Amino acid sequence: MNSNGKKKRIGVFVCHCGVNIAAMVDVKRVAEEMEKYPGVAFSTDYIYMCSDPGQQLILDKAIEEKLDAVIVACCSPTLHEITFQNAVKLAGLSAFQVEIANIREQVSWVHTDREEATLKAIRIVRSLVEKIRFNKNLEPIEVDVTRRAMVIGAGISGIQAALDIADQGYEVLLVEKEASIGGHMIQLSETFPTLDCSQCIMTPKMVEISRHPNIKLMTYHEVESISGFVGNFTVRIKKKPRYVDEVACTMCGDCEEVCPEVVPDEFNLGLSYRKAIYLPFPQAIPGTYTLDIDSCLGLWPIRCSACRDACEVNAIDFDQKEEIIEEKVGAITVCTGYDLYSMKSLGEFGGEKYEDVVDGLEFERILSASGPTGGKVCRPSDGKVPKSIVFIQCCGSRDPENHKSYCSRICCMYTAKHAMLYKHHVPDGQATVFYIDVRTGGKRFEEFYQRTVEEGEVLYLRGKVSKVYKEGDKIIVHGSDTLTGRKVEMEADMVVLAMAMEKKEGTEELLRKLNISADTDGWLAEAHPKLKPVESINAGFFLAGCAHGPKDIPDTVAQASAAAAKVGALFAKEKLQHDPAIVPVNEELCSGCEICVNVCPYDARELDSEKGIVIVNEVLCEGCGACAAACPSGAAQKRNQTDNQIFSMLSAILKI
Amino acid sequence: MRIKLKFEENEKKFIDRVNELSGENIYSCYQCGCCSSGCPFVFEMDILPNQIIRLVQMGREEELIGSKALFLCASCFTCQSRCPKGINIANVAEAVRHLIEPKGKDYFGPQEIPVELADELPQQALVAVYRKFSK
Numbered sequence: 164m165n166s167n168g169k170k171k172r173i174g175v176f177v178c179h180c181g182v183n184i185a186a187m188v189d190v191k192r193v194a195e196e197m198e199k200y201p202g203v204a205f206s207t208d209y210i211y212m213c214s215d216p217g218q219q220l221i222l223d224k225a226i227e228e229k230l231d232a233v234i235v236a237c238c239s240p241t242l243h244e245i246t247f248q249n250a251v252k253l254a255g256l257s258a259f260q261v262e263i264a265n266i267r268e269q270v271s272w273v274h275t276d277r278e279e280a281t282l283k284a285i286r287i288v289r290s291l292v293e294k295i296r297f298n299k300n301l302e303p304i305e306v307d308v309t310r311r312a313m314v315i316g317a318g319i320s321g322i323q324a325a326l327d328i329a330d331q332g333y334e335v336l337l338v339e340k341e342a343s344i345g346g347h348m349i350q351l352s353e354t355f356p357t358l359d360c361s362q363c364i365m366t367p368k369m370v371e372i373s374r375h376p377n378i379k380l381m382t383y384h385e386v387e388s389i390s391g392f393v394g395n396f397t398v399r400i401k402k403k404p405r406y407v408d409e410v411a412c413t414m415c416g417d418c419e420e421v422c423p424e425v426v427p428d429e430f431n432l433g434l435s436y437r438k439a440i441y442l443p444f445p446q447a448i449p450g451t452y453t454l455d456i457d458s459c460l461g462l463w464p465i466r467c468s469a470c471r472d473a474c475e476v477n478a479i480d481f482d483q484k485e486e487i488i489e490e491k492v493g494a495i496t497v498c499t500g501y502d503l504y505s506m507k508s509l510g511e512f513g514g515e516k517y518e519d520v521v522d523g524l525e526f527e528r529i530l531s532a533s534g535p536t537g538g539k540v541c542r543p544s545d546g547k548v549p550k551s552i553v554f555i556q557c558c559g560s561r562d563p564e565n566h567k568s569y570c571s572r573i574c575c576m577y578t579a580k581h582a583m584l585y586k587h588h589v590p591d592g593q594a595t596v597f598y599i600d601v602r603t604g605g606k607r608f609e610e611f612y613q614r615t616v617e618e619g620e621v622l623y624l625r626g627k628v629s630k631v632y633k634e635g636d637k638i639i640v641h642g643s644d645t646l647t648g649r650k651v652e653m654e655a656d657m658v659v660l661a662m663a664m665e666k667k668e669g670t671e672e673l674l675r676k677l678n679i680s681a682d683t684d685g686w687l688a689e690a691h692p693k694l695k696p697v698e699s700i701n702a703g704f705f706l707a708g709c710a711h712g713p714k715d716i717p718d719t720v721a722q723a724s725a726a727a728a729k730v731g732a733l734f735a736k737e738k739l740q741h742d743p744a745i746v747p748v749n750e751e752l753c754s755g756c757e758i759c760v761n762v763c764p765y766d767a768r769e770l771d772s773e774k775g776i777v778i779v780n781e782v783l784c785e786g787c788g789a790c791a792a793a794c795p796s797g798a799a800q801k802r803n804q805t806d807n808q809i810f811s812m813l814s815a816i817l818k819i
Numbered sequence: 820m821r822i823k824l825k826f827e828e829n830e831k832k833f834i835d836r837v838n839e840l841s842g843e844n845i846y847s848c849y850q851c852g853c854c855s856s857g858c859p860f861v862f863e864m865d866i867l868p869n870q871i872i873r874l875v876q877m878g879r880e881e882e883l884i885g886s887k888a889l890f891l892c893a894s895c896f897t898c899q900s901r902c903p904k905g906i907n908i909a910n911v912a913e914a915v916r917h918l919i920e921p922k923g924k925d926y927f928g929p930q931e932i933p934v935e936l937a938d939e940l941p942q943q944a945l946v947a948v949y950r951k952f953s954k
């Protein structure tokens with residue numbers, strides 16, 4: 164029925180999509196058949212409905228023919244539903260009086276028999292005519308938006324995203340689980356392709372974070388739980404005790420000096436040692452010591468407390484407790500980064516057995532001026548300068564049978580960088596790289612690689628290594644060079660493994676808390692691989708950096724800025740509009756059995772114990788229909804997709 | 820075939836001398852094989868022109884001593900004209916021949932010249948042939 168209580172006048176518009184549809188579906192016949200169908204007042208076909216003239220045709224006919232509703236038979240509604248909703252709105256119709264019959268993805272692209280495909284297209288269009296007869300005009304549900312963002316992870320991606328959101332004038336909570344911000348980039352020596360010193364280009368941004376009036380930095384914090392929805396999240400954040408007052412600590416280091424407990428230093432990947440009370444690295448932000456309780460001998464008065472006695476400003480507080488802080492935010496950007504795949508997984512390369520077989524990040528620390536060797540290239544076992552280094556690429560990457568199927572994208576470039584920097588340090592050294600392909604797709608990357616090869620006189624052998632073992636002082640590498648068809652054996656003083664990147668440890672747990680999804684490799688899933696690369700499928704969540712997949716710093720920064728722009732666009736809205744096609748509760752039919760409450764994946768339904776029936780949070784409901792299918796009383800019916808509509812659609816499809 | 824790669828004094832000297840004599844940087848080779856795919860004499864060669872370069876990179880002088888390809892190269896420059904890195908492979912081959920000559924074998928001797936031809940052969944050709952094919 165239309166608003167006057169008369170039968171709806173329905174228009175059908177069949178698109179050719181060039182030949183995409185017309186080649187397999189007789190579009191003229193579909194239009195002609197539909198013209199005869201009850202309730203259809205007008206029917207036609209056109210080559211491109213989405214073109215300007217196509218949209219104009221719909222608009223003109225809607226007015227001329229006094230249409231109440233419109234069916235467009237074309238491509239998937241994910242593509243042009245909005246286009247056609249806007250077209251009918253100009254004719255004074257509600258957006259809910261348009262339905263898309265997908266006869267491209269569901270018909271022409273998947274069939275090979277023209278006659279059958281045409282009949283199927285007719286049935287689909289018929290079913291939508293049945294549905295639209297009962298469509299009601301709905302008003303969007305309006306929601307307020309909290310203009311305050313949370314960024315999780317403070318590597319270069321989180322830092323960039325936080326700065327860009329803060330610079331747009333919005334407040335940002337930057338949550339980092341480690342004692343300092345910086346992530347992996349602060350561990351790197353120099354960065355390809357320009358060889359700028361990583362710390363030199365990163366520390367200004369880190370300082371900016373600590374000084375920015377819109378940024379609330381929360382290091383040594385972790386997200387506990389999240390509730391709410393886009394624009395209106397409530398997050399509970401755990402503050403881990405640092406046992407040192409951040410503000411009071413003057414970084415004098417007296418505590419560190421007296422601490423008797425020595426443990427491997429994670430910033431140098433265990434290539435050096437630190438005390439139980441420590442500063443992660445000199446430029447750490449916040450600039451404060453942290454007491455690592457797992458390594459500490461025990462808190463006063465039980466045992467040690469040497470550090471507390473040594474601290475002149477009384478910054479050490481053994482009574483600090485874990486705290487839970489509750490905050491409200493409107494958008495969440497996940498920037499949790501990566502780990503390197505463990506060398507343990509590749510036993511044949513001896514990474515776990517031999518000190519002088521190291522992974523890429525360890526070699527970064529060995530090359531770094533601030534590293535454990537003070538910028539001198541020495542091998543870990545005996546401190547000798549290695550005269551020959553073998554670099555092995557694709558360690559664990561591109562090995563779908565045994566390890567990771569994907570390419571880690573950055574290791575070709577950092578291996579070239581490692582070989583080049585090694586030759587800068589040891590000009591008469593021999594650098595040999597085993598590779599299966601060299602991938603240098605970024606801007607100025609190929610030129611960088613060629614410079615490594617030509618100026619560094621680095622030998623690139625095409626082939627994988629089969630084993631690495633020790634013989635006396637030397638490491639023996641067995642590989643091959645497929646270009647000359649030879650199996651190759653050589654001696655080296657050190658071996659560097661370009662280990663695959665993988666998702667950061669703990670990501671799964673965090674994603675469970677956030678209720679957002681990852682792909683099969685554990686990387687955060689984007690909403691669309693091409694058109695929505697920084698949005699999560701769930702509204703209000705954004706992603707950037709290596710948490711989304713392997714990438715270098717330029718790409719990480721670009722993605723972080725893009726995510727920040729998306730957060731800004733969300734906050735720029737006066738109100739957020741939520742799709743009203745949700746599943747309400749028919750109070751008269753609901754028996755309060757709560758079956759729907761348990762199936763709802765969005766926690767949108769709960770029992771109102773007073774009334775004894777279920778109520779629905781309209782904003783949380785995504786209209787997935789799980790409850791509608793489960794409800795035994797028919798009390799849960801999706802708006803504009805009621806049981807009645809579904810049954811009439813089915814009979815229209817089944818009718819010969 | 821299995822080989823042991825060494826980069827000691829000898830190998831390093833050999834690689835440096837090839838670069839020096841040829842005026843090329845043998846490390847700059849892509850190993851793309853463009854030289855080999857266009858070489859008009861490759862059908863007779865035991866190793867491909869790009870493999871000559873590769874064996875130099877690996878310091879494999881001994882292997883090059885036994886190779887026919889080095890001596891079949893006609894210095895026609897087809898390869899050089901096509902090489903994307905502008906490497907003059909004929910120059911590299913010439914440099915390698917020069918270096919291995921004292922250690923190599925004779926591919927050509929006076930006894931192979933027919934008597935009736937001996938008088939007519941231009942001296943220059945004879946010198947060139949001796950230079951290229953005998954030690």
Ligand SMILES: Cc1cc2nc3c(=O)[nH]c(=O)nc-3n(C[C@H](O)[C@H](O)[C@H](O)COP(=O)(O)OP(=O)(O)OC[C@H]3O[C@@H](n4cnc5c(N)ncnc54)[C@H](O)[C@@H]3O)c2cc1C
Binds near residue numbers: 498502573715
């Ligand atoms: C050996 C090596 C050399 C490289 N060299 C270069 C180079 O020369 N040039 C270049 O462009 N790129 C280089 N890269 C790549 C570069 O490291 C990355 O592109 C960049 O560091 C990615 O930054 P990110 O912020 O996404 O991740 P990360 O640096 O991993 O930062 C993630 C941050 O999130 C935090 N975090 C994780 N989980 C949580 C959680 N649950 N809660 C709170 N916080 C969390 C982590 O503690 C960390 O601080 C190199 C990589 C390697 C491995």
Ligand code: SF4
Binds near residue numbers: 556557560571573601
């Ligand atoms: S970037 Fe290079 S080394 Fe790394 S996995 Fe890909 S091809 Fe292998």
Ligand code: SF4
Binds near residue numbers: 745762764789790
């Ligand atoms: S339609 Fe889906 S999201 Fe909405 S209440 Fe039902 S189950 Fe929950």
Ligand code: SF4
Binds near residue numbers: 868903904906908
């Ligand atoms: S064409 Fe040039 S770059 Fe390619 S293999 Fe031959 S010498 Fe090397």
Ligand code: SF4
Binds near residue numbers: 854861891898
């Ligand atoms: S110069 Fe030698 S290697 Fe190059 S194409 Fe000619 S014959 Fe072949």
